[in-house]
Amino acid sequence: MLSKSAARAFFVGGTALCSLAFIGLTVDTIGRIPAQTHEENLTPAVIRGKNLWDESNCMGCHTLLGEGAYYAPELTRVYERRGPEFIAAMLRDPAAMYPGARRMEQYDFTDEEIADLVAFLAWVNEMDLNGFPAPPTLASAAAPSASSTSPVASGAGRPRVFEQMCVACHAIDGRGGSVGPALDGVADRVEPDFFERWLRDPAAVRPGTAMPRLPLSDAQLAELVAFLSQQHTEGAE
Numbered sequence: 001m002l003s004k005s006a007a008r009a010f011f012v013g014g015t016a017l018c019s020l021a022f023i024g025l026t027v028d029t030i031g032r033i034p035a036q037t038h039e040e041n042l043t044p045a046v047i048r049g050k051n052l053w054d055e056s057n058c059m060g061c062h063t064l065l066g067e068g069a070y071y072a073p074e075l076t077r078v079y080e081r082r083g084p085e086f087i088a089a090m091l092r093d094p095a096a097m098y099p100g101a102r103r104m105e106q107y108d109f110t111d112e113e114i115a116d117l118v119a120f121l122a123w124v125n126e127m128d129l130n131g132f133p134a135p136p137t138l139a140s141a142a143a144p145s146a147s148s149t150s151p152v153a154s155g156a157g158r159p160r161v162f163e164q165m166c167v168a169c170h171a172i173d174g175r176g177g178s179v180g181p182a183l184d185g186v187a188d189r190v191e192p193d194f195f196e197r198w199l200r201d202p203a204a205v206r207p208g209t210a211m212p213r214l215p216l217s218d219a220q221l222a223e224l225v226a227f228l229s230q231q232h233t234e235g236a237e
């Protein structure tokens, strides 16, 4: 049996010890935040992007770091999942990337604002979150891509723009989304001049098509036409 004074000493000592451990761990956690978030990469563009993120109420539909609403996809790793070109196209014209799907807000962002938001999402993507969000359920739930591979990280030999936009909907060599047809051997199926007309304005070629009209520069277009023209079933890559 403890005497009354021993019980009091035990209580006070135990409380003090646990409080110290709690404070110590809290300080340690806070001390890790700058490294885990890569605070040194907080450029002015990232900060402007964060402010736009708040002002535009993206969290009214999306979650970021798990916080927000559950109407639209989690965006913590969207940069890795989709890449900058896709995100920029989405912010310019949401209906283009998800034809006929639930609607994302149509904002009227300037090119600079879009670049800021992309910079912000790139920064979030670099955070060390101890494995959050758990792969790959969230990525695959976010249609249209059925692909679990990152468009940014893989795909040697393909035009960058293909890896960043087209793989969301099209597969080649078994890798990519399945919203549109796989593009293996596509050059055998169509007329040589089809690709340019198609990419400039799909609806003009096949009215009512679900392929979006994507914002492509002339250089990207030329690169894609050259790439697609080589997609013969028997031909070399």
Ligand code: HEC
Pocket: 052, 053, 056, 057, 058, 059, 060, 061, 062, 071, 072, 073, 075, 078, 081, 082, 087, 090, 091, 094, 098, 101, 102, 103, 104, 105, 107, 117, 142, 143, 144
């Ligand atoms: C009204 C709800 C709503 C708001 C507000 C909204 N979004 Fe979205 N967003 C969506 C939906 C829904 C999708 C899924 C695509 C679809 O079905 O249209 C989406 C998709 C996206 C995607 C592509 C995600 C992926 O995995 O393909 C990005 C990037 C994105 N939103 C960024 C933003 C940003 C940045 C903002 C704020 C500036 C924002 N969204 C505001 C509803 C919204």
Ligand code: HEC
Pocket: 096, 097, 098, 099, 144, 161, 162, 165, 166, 167, 168, 169, 170, 179, 180, 181, 183, 186, 189, 195, 198, 199, 206, 208, 209, 210, 211, 212, 214, 224, 228
């Ligand atoms: C949002 C989804 C989506 C994206 C992104 C997309 N496509 Fe498509 N694409 C489709 C769909 C759906 C079709 C089938 C349309 C049809 O037949 O009416 C299609 C058809 C095509 C075809 C014709 C294939 C055939 O066999 O007839 C080509 C070529 C093509 N896409 C190339 C591209 C390229 C290159 C990109 C990137 C710049 C791209 N697509 C991005 C959805 C998409």
